[in-house]
Amino acid sequence: MTSHRAAPDEALGDLLDQIAEQLGSPVPAHLQAALRAVPRHDFLPPTLWLRDGDGGHEPCDREGDPDRWWRAAYSDAPLVTQFTEGPDGDRVPSSSASMPSVVVRMLRTLDVRPGHSVLEIGTGTGFNAALLSFVCGPDNVTSLDVDPDLTRRAQRALKASGQQPHVVCADGAGGWPPNAPYDRIIATCSVRTVPLPWLEQTVTGGLLVIPWDTPWCNFGTLLATKQADGTAEGSLAPYGSFMLLRAQQVDAELHAVIPRERGGQEPERSTTGLSPWSVAGDDLDAQMYLGLRMPGTWHVWDTEVADAHTRLWLADGRTSSWACVDYDGQQTSAFAVAQYGARKLWDEVVRAYEEYMAAGRPGVHRNRLRLIPDGRSTRLEVSVPA
Structure with missing residues (x-):
């Protein structure tokens, strides 16, 4: 790549091919348009952390190694964008730019359309919120993040991109009642229990797309529809491995x-x-x-x-x-x-x-999940239909 200013068209074309290979089909036209209108690199910090051969991360600086930084920006790979200090003094990833093919899978499943009211839990870099704003209209998108530094950076990037959804620094576990109800709720972090406000703030017939996590296995994404009785029912899709919602990071070592x-x-x-x-x-x-x-x-x-x-x-x-x-x-x-x-x-x-x-070694997708309001939280019922 000789000109980074001219590179997005070529780089994005390569990325769309990578995503299509993962999806097994072309990226839907409305999401292709969103990806072209909202360049991923505009939402990435100057320093990214890339996986090394030992399972750790090494920094990649835009000024020090621009070609490598640019390749990373348009690769179908997750990129760590922030670390915090863990309980043992080790650096722990605390924010990342999700793998683009997973972003597209989730948005395709979310089935967003112009005019849909959407709540996003986990603003992160702001890239996903910008894609949602392009499709639905910025006035219809509310995005929450508990980290004030991430929120400020995302707001700046969103303003520069021309997409300005409602971005709020708040604990996503509580949803955002002022703009409820929502036709769609999407999380860019995983949960072990769906917070009750998410269920309560979704319209009947609305969709929730939420990465799922258990202490045993962090894998799968819940696709659930809100029912008239206040519950939600759906299944797990076999993709997605995300950082846990901050409010649920309470496990003992x-x-x-x-x-x-x-x-x-x-x-x-x-x-x-x-x-x-x-x-x-x-x-x-x-x-x-x-x-x-x-x-x-x-x-x-x-x-x-x-x-x-x-x-x-x-x-x-x-x-x-x-x-x-x-x-x-x-x-x-x-x-x-x-x-x-x-x-x-x-x-x-x-x-x-x-x-x-x-049960015949059922795949992840065969697990049927039902979310039931239970006091201040939700209770999970799991089954595998015959």
Whole structure:
């Protein structure tokens, strides 16, 4: 690329091809028009963080390496745009520009049309809000972000782009009553429980498109329709992995839970024939099935334990229950199990996995979700139709 000022047409054409390949079909015409009218690079900060070969991130500065920065801006990849300090002093990504193909998938599913009233949870860079404004009209779009610095940066970028939706610095968990009700609600962060205000502020027949998360598996996007009785019903789409809604980032660290043996109690020990890789490996369908049916349950792999080759830890911080499953480096038909606490977590895993297999290994999309108002929150019912 020799001229960055002239590059967007060529770069965007390449990006549209990448998105179409991911979608399996061309980008819808109205979203192509939005992407051409709202250049992605105008919403990106001067420094981006790109994934390196070790699973971490390395900076990419627009002034220091403009060609690389430009390629990143028009790649079909998520880009970290902000870090915060984690509890251990480590840098933790706290905002990103979503993968463009996922942005388009979500907007296509949202089925937005001119005149639709839309609430977006998570303004981030402002790029998604600008696309929504182009399609629906800026007066019909409300976007919320809890981070004041992100909000100010997004407002500046939106003003420069000519798209100026209502951007508010507020906790997205409460929705935004002043502009309710909404025909569409979309979140650019994931949730483990849909906040009740989102359901209450959606019109009957309106759509909610919300990335879903469980402590077991952060994957899938809820597509739900508001019903006349105040509930919402839908399914999960097999895409989307987003940062968790700030108000729901309250989980205890695993190391604070395991192993914790009180009163001299010893964990219950047994063996299992179920491979830990079957439930915590590459099968995202299985992982999501388990995550939806085992609330509050975490897992993490550990290869630095003294008495096993590889260990799968499970924990529930609310009950201080934990379990571990050990691979000795040789035996693949039986694995040592230890369980402690009120919940026998590995037993729950085995039951859930047996249900998953009996149901025919249902894909993520076969999980039917029903959101029910329950006090100040919502309750989730999950089923897999025969």
